[in-house]
Amino acid sequence: MNTAWMDVAAGTGAGAAGLIVAGVVIAAVLVGAFWLGVRVMRRESPPPTPAEQPRPPEGGPVREVQEQREPHEVPQSDRRLTPHDLPGHGNAGTRTGASKERPRWDEGSSGSFGSGGAGGR
Template sequence: MNTSWMDIAAGRGALAGGLIVAGVVVVAVLIGAFWLGIRVKRREPPRPTPAEQPRAPEGGPVREVMENREPNEVPRSDHRLTPHRMPGHGNAGSRSGASEERPRWDEGSSGSFGSGGAGGR
């Protein structure tokens, strides 16, 4: 009977020893990762100084331009149209269009299209 308790105690000792070894391995891996991170950080270029930071243009920041553009429709054809067959190889620029009033939200309407609600109209 004493022999079985000794075997169990010996097994627990081996398990405890294995956990200690695993813990030491995990700590060693974490220390190695920290050390490697420091080495990688040292190889990076230094942060830019305030004098090296980008500046706004002298004329001030660039403003948004709101304008209507002329539509550039894809020509209809019986053949499959590839960018190589399109005028300008598919890179044709657009032109400014006539100034038109853009549709805006109306007071009293639902504010969304196709909502199904009465929307006040």
């Protein structure tokens, strides 16, 4: 019978002492982190009271506005324009459109990636 592994497992006790020391160090770090967290929380301002909570405007809550937007026209030039030449540095602005109705698909068109078919017909 081969008992060499038993001799290694038994050892001199230094390995067990090392594990105990490591466990104590980890426990001390966790306790220190908890203590530090408590100190930080005590320095923070308390949560707002119900009287300090935000209130809706006098006219009631703000409602959603639905409108049709149109892009601003691109300025005409004799040379090629880069985004830096455009107003807003290439961020396309919009304005309120004249039509208030949402654009819909034409009746009988496919409405699908330009296939040109009859759609659902």
